Amino acid sequence: MKSMCISAMVAGFLVWGSFPAFADFTGPYDVANWTASTERGGSIDLSGAPTSITLTSGDDGSGVPSNQDFTIAAVAQSIVRFAWDYETFDLFADPFFDPFGFLRNGTFLQLTDDNGPITQSGVGEFLVMSGDVFGFRASSFDSDFGPAVTTISEFSVSTVPEPSTLLLLTSGLAGIIGYRVWKGAARV
Numbered sequence: 416m417k418s419m420c421i422s423a424m425v426a427g428f429l430v431w432g433s434f435p436a437f438a439d440f441t442g443p444y445d446v447a448n449w450t451a452s453t454e455r456g457g458s459i460d461l462s463g464a465p466t467s468i469t470l471t472s473g474d475d476g477s478g479v480p481s482n483q484d485f486t487i488a489a490v491a492q493s494i495v496r497f498a499w500d501y502e503t504f505d506l507f508a509d510p511f512f513d514p515f516g517f518l519r520n521g522t523f524l525q526l527t528d529d530n531g532p533i534t535q536s537g538v539g540e541f542l543v544m545s546g547d548v549f550g551f552r553a554s555s556f557d558s559d560f561g562p563a564v565t566t567i568s569e570f571s572v573s574t575v576p577e578p579s580t581l582l583l584l585t586s587g588l589a590g591i592i593g594y595r596v597w598k599g600a601a602r603v
Contacts, residue, residue, distance in 0.1 A: 436571060436572065437571065437572045438571045439465040439571070440466075441465045443490045444570070445464075445465065446461045446465065449487045449550065450485070450486050452482070452486075455474070455475040455481035455555070456473050456475035457470070457471055457472050457481055457482075457558075458470075458483065463566070467568040467570075468485065468566070469565065469567075470485065470552075470553035470564070471564050471565075472515075472553040472558075472563045472564075473555040474558055474559065474561060474562040475558050475559075476558070476559050477558050477559065478557050478559050479558055480554070481554070481555050482552055482553070485551045486518060488546055489544065489548075489549060489572075491545050491574045492542070492544050492575045493575055494541070494573045494575055495517075495539075495541055495572050496540045496572075498567070499526060499536060500534075501527055501534065501536065503533050504562055505533075505560050506560040507560060508533050510527050510530075510532075510533060510563065512555065512556050513553070513562060514527050514554050515527045515565040516552055517539055517550065517551055518550045519549045523552055526539055538569075
């Protein structure tokens, strides 16, 4: 029984240690590896990296829509997590004109509430597959009357094993435990 518990603990440690996690904008997710795209007077401030980044929506007075995108390709199947703090400086105090959200393979998923207060915050979490391009977007429908500023912090990426890898690991663990049980029963 003692050897079975030790085997299970060793296997559990190996499984836990085999799925890397990246905290902040470091490792393969260092800000130097991302693609920044800005338009119409918007900006992406990386001076807080690796702890945080700040996106400011376009505000050049043109009345033309714009996006500030900060994107990267996922290195593995992963869960992306982050905290965000948003404030709009729009003259009409309306978050509707300057939404913030995240991108996954070109699809924008808005996090801000169009009918919410001028300051908003939350936590985002989503799954990406290896090679998926994901990131953050500060958008503006008119690039006029004041920008919105969003700071992203507590960014982390936790690798999730593919189902076949998880099946292989758990069947190996079941085999070790089954062998130990069988070996122990044979001694009786």
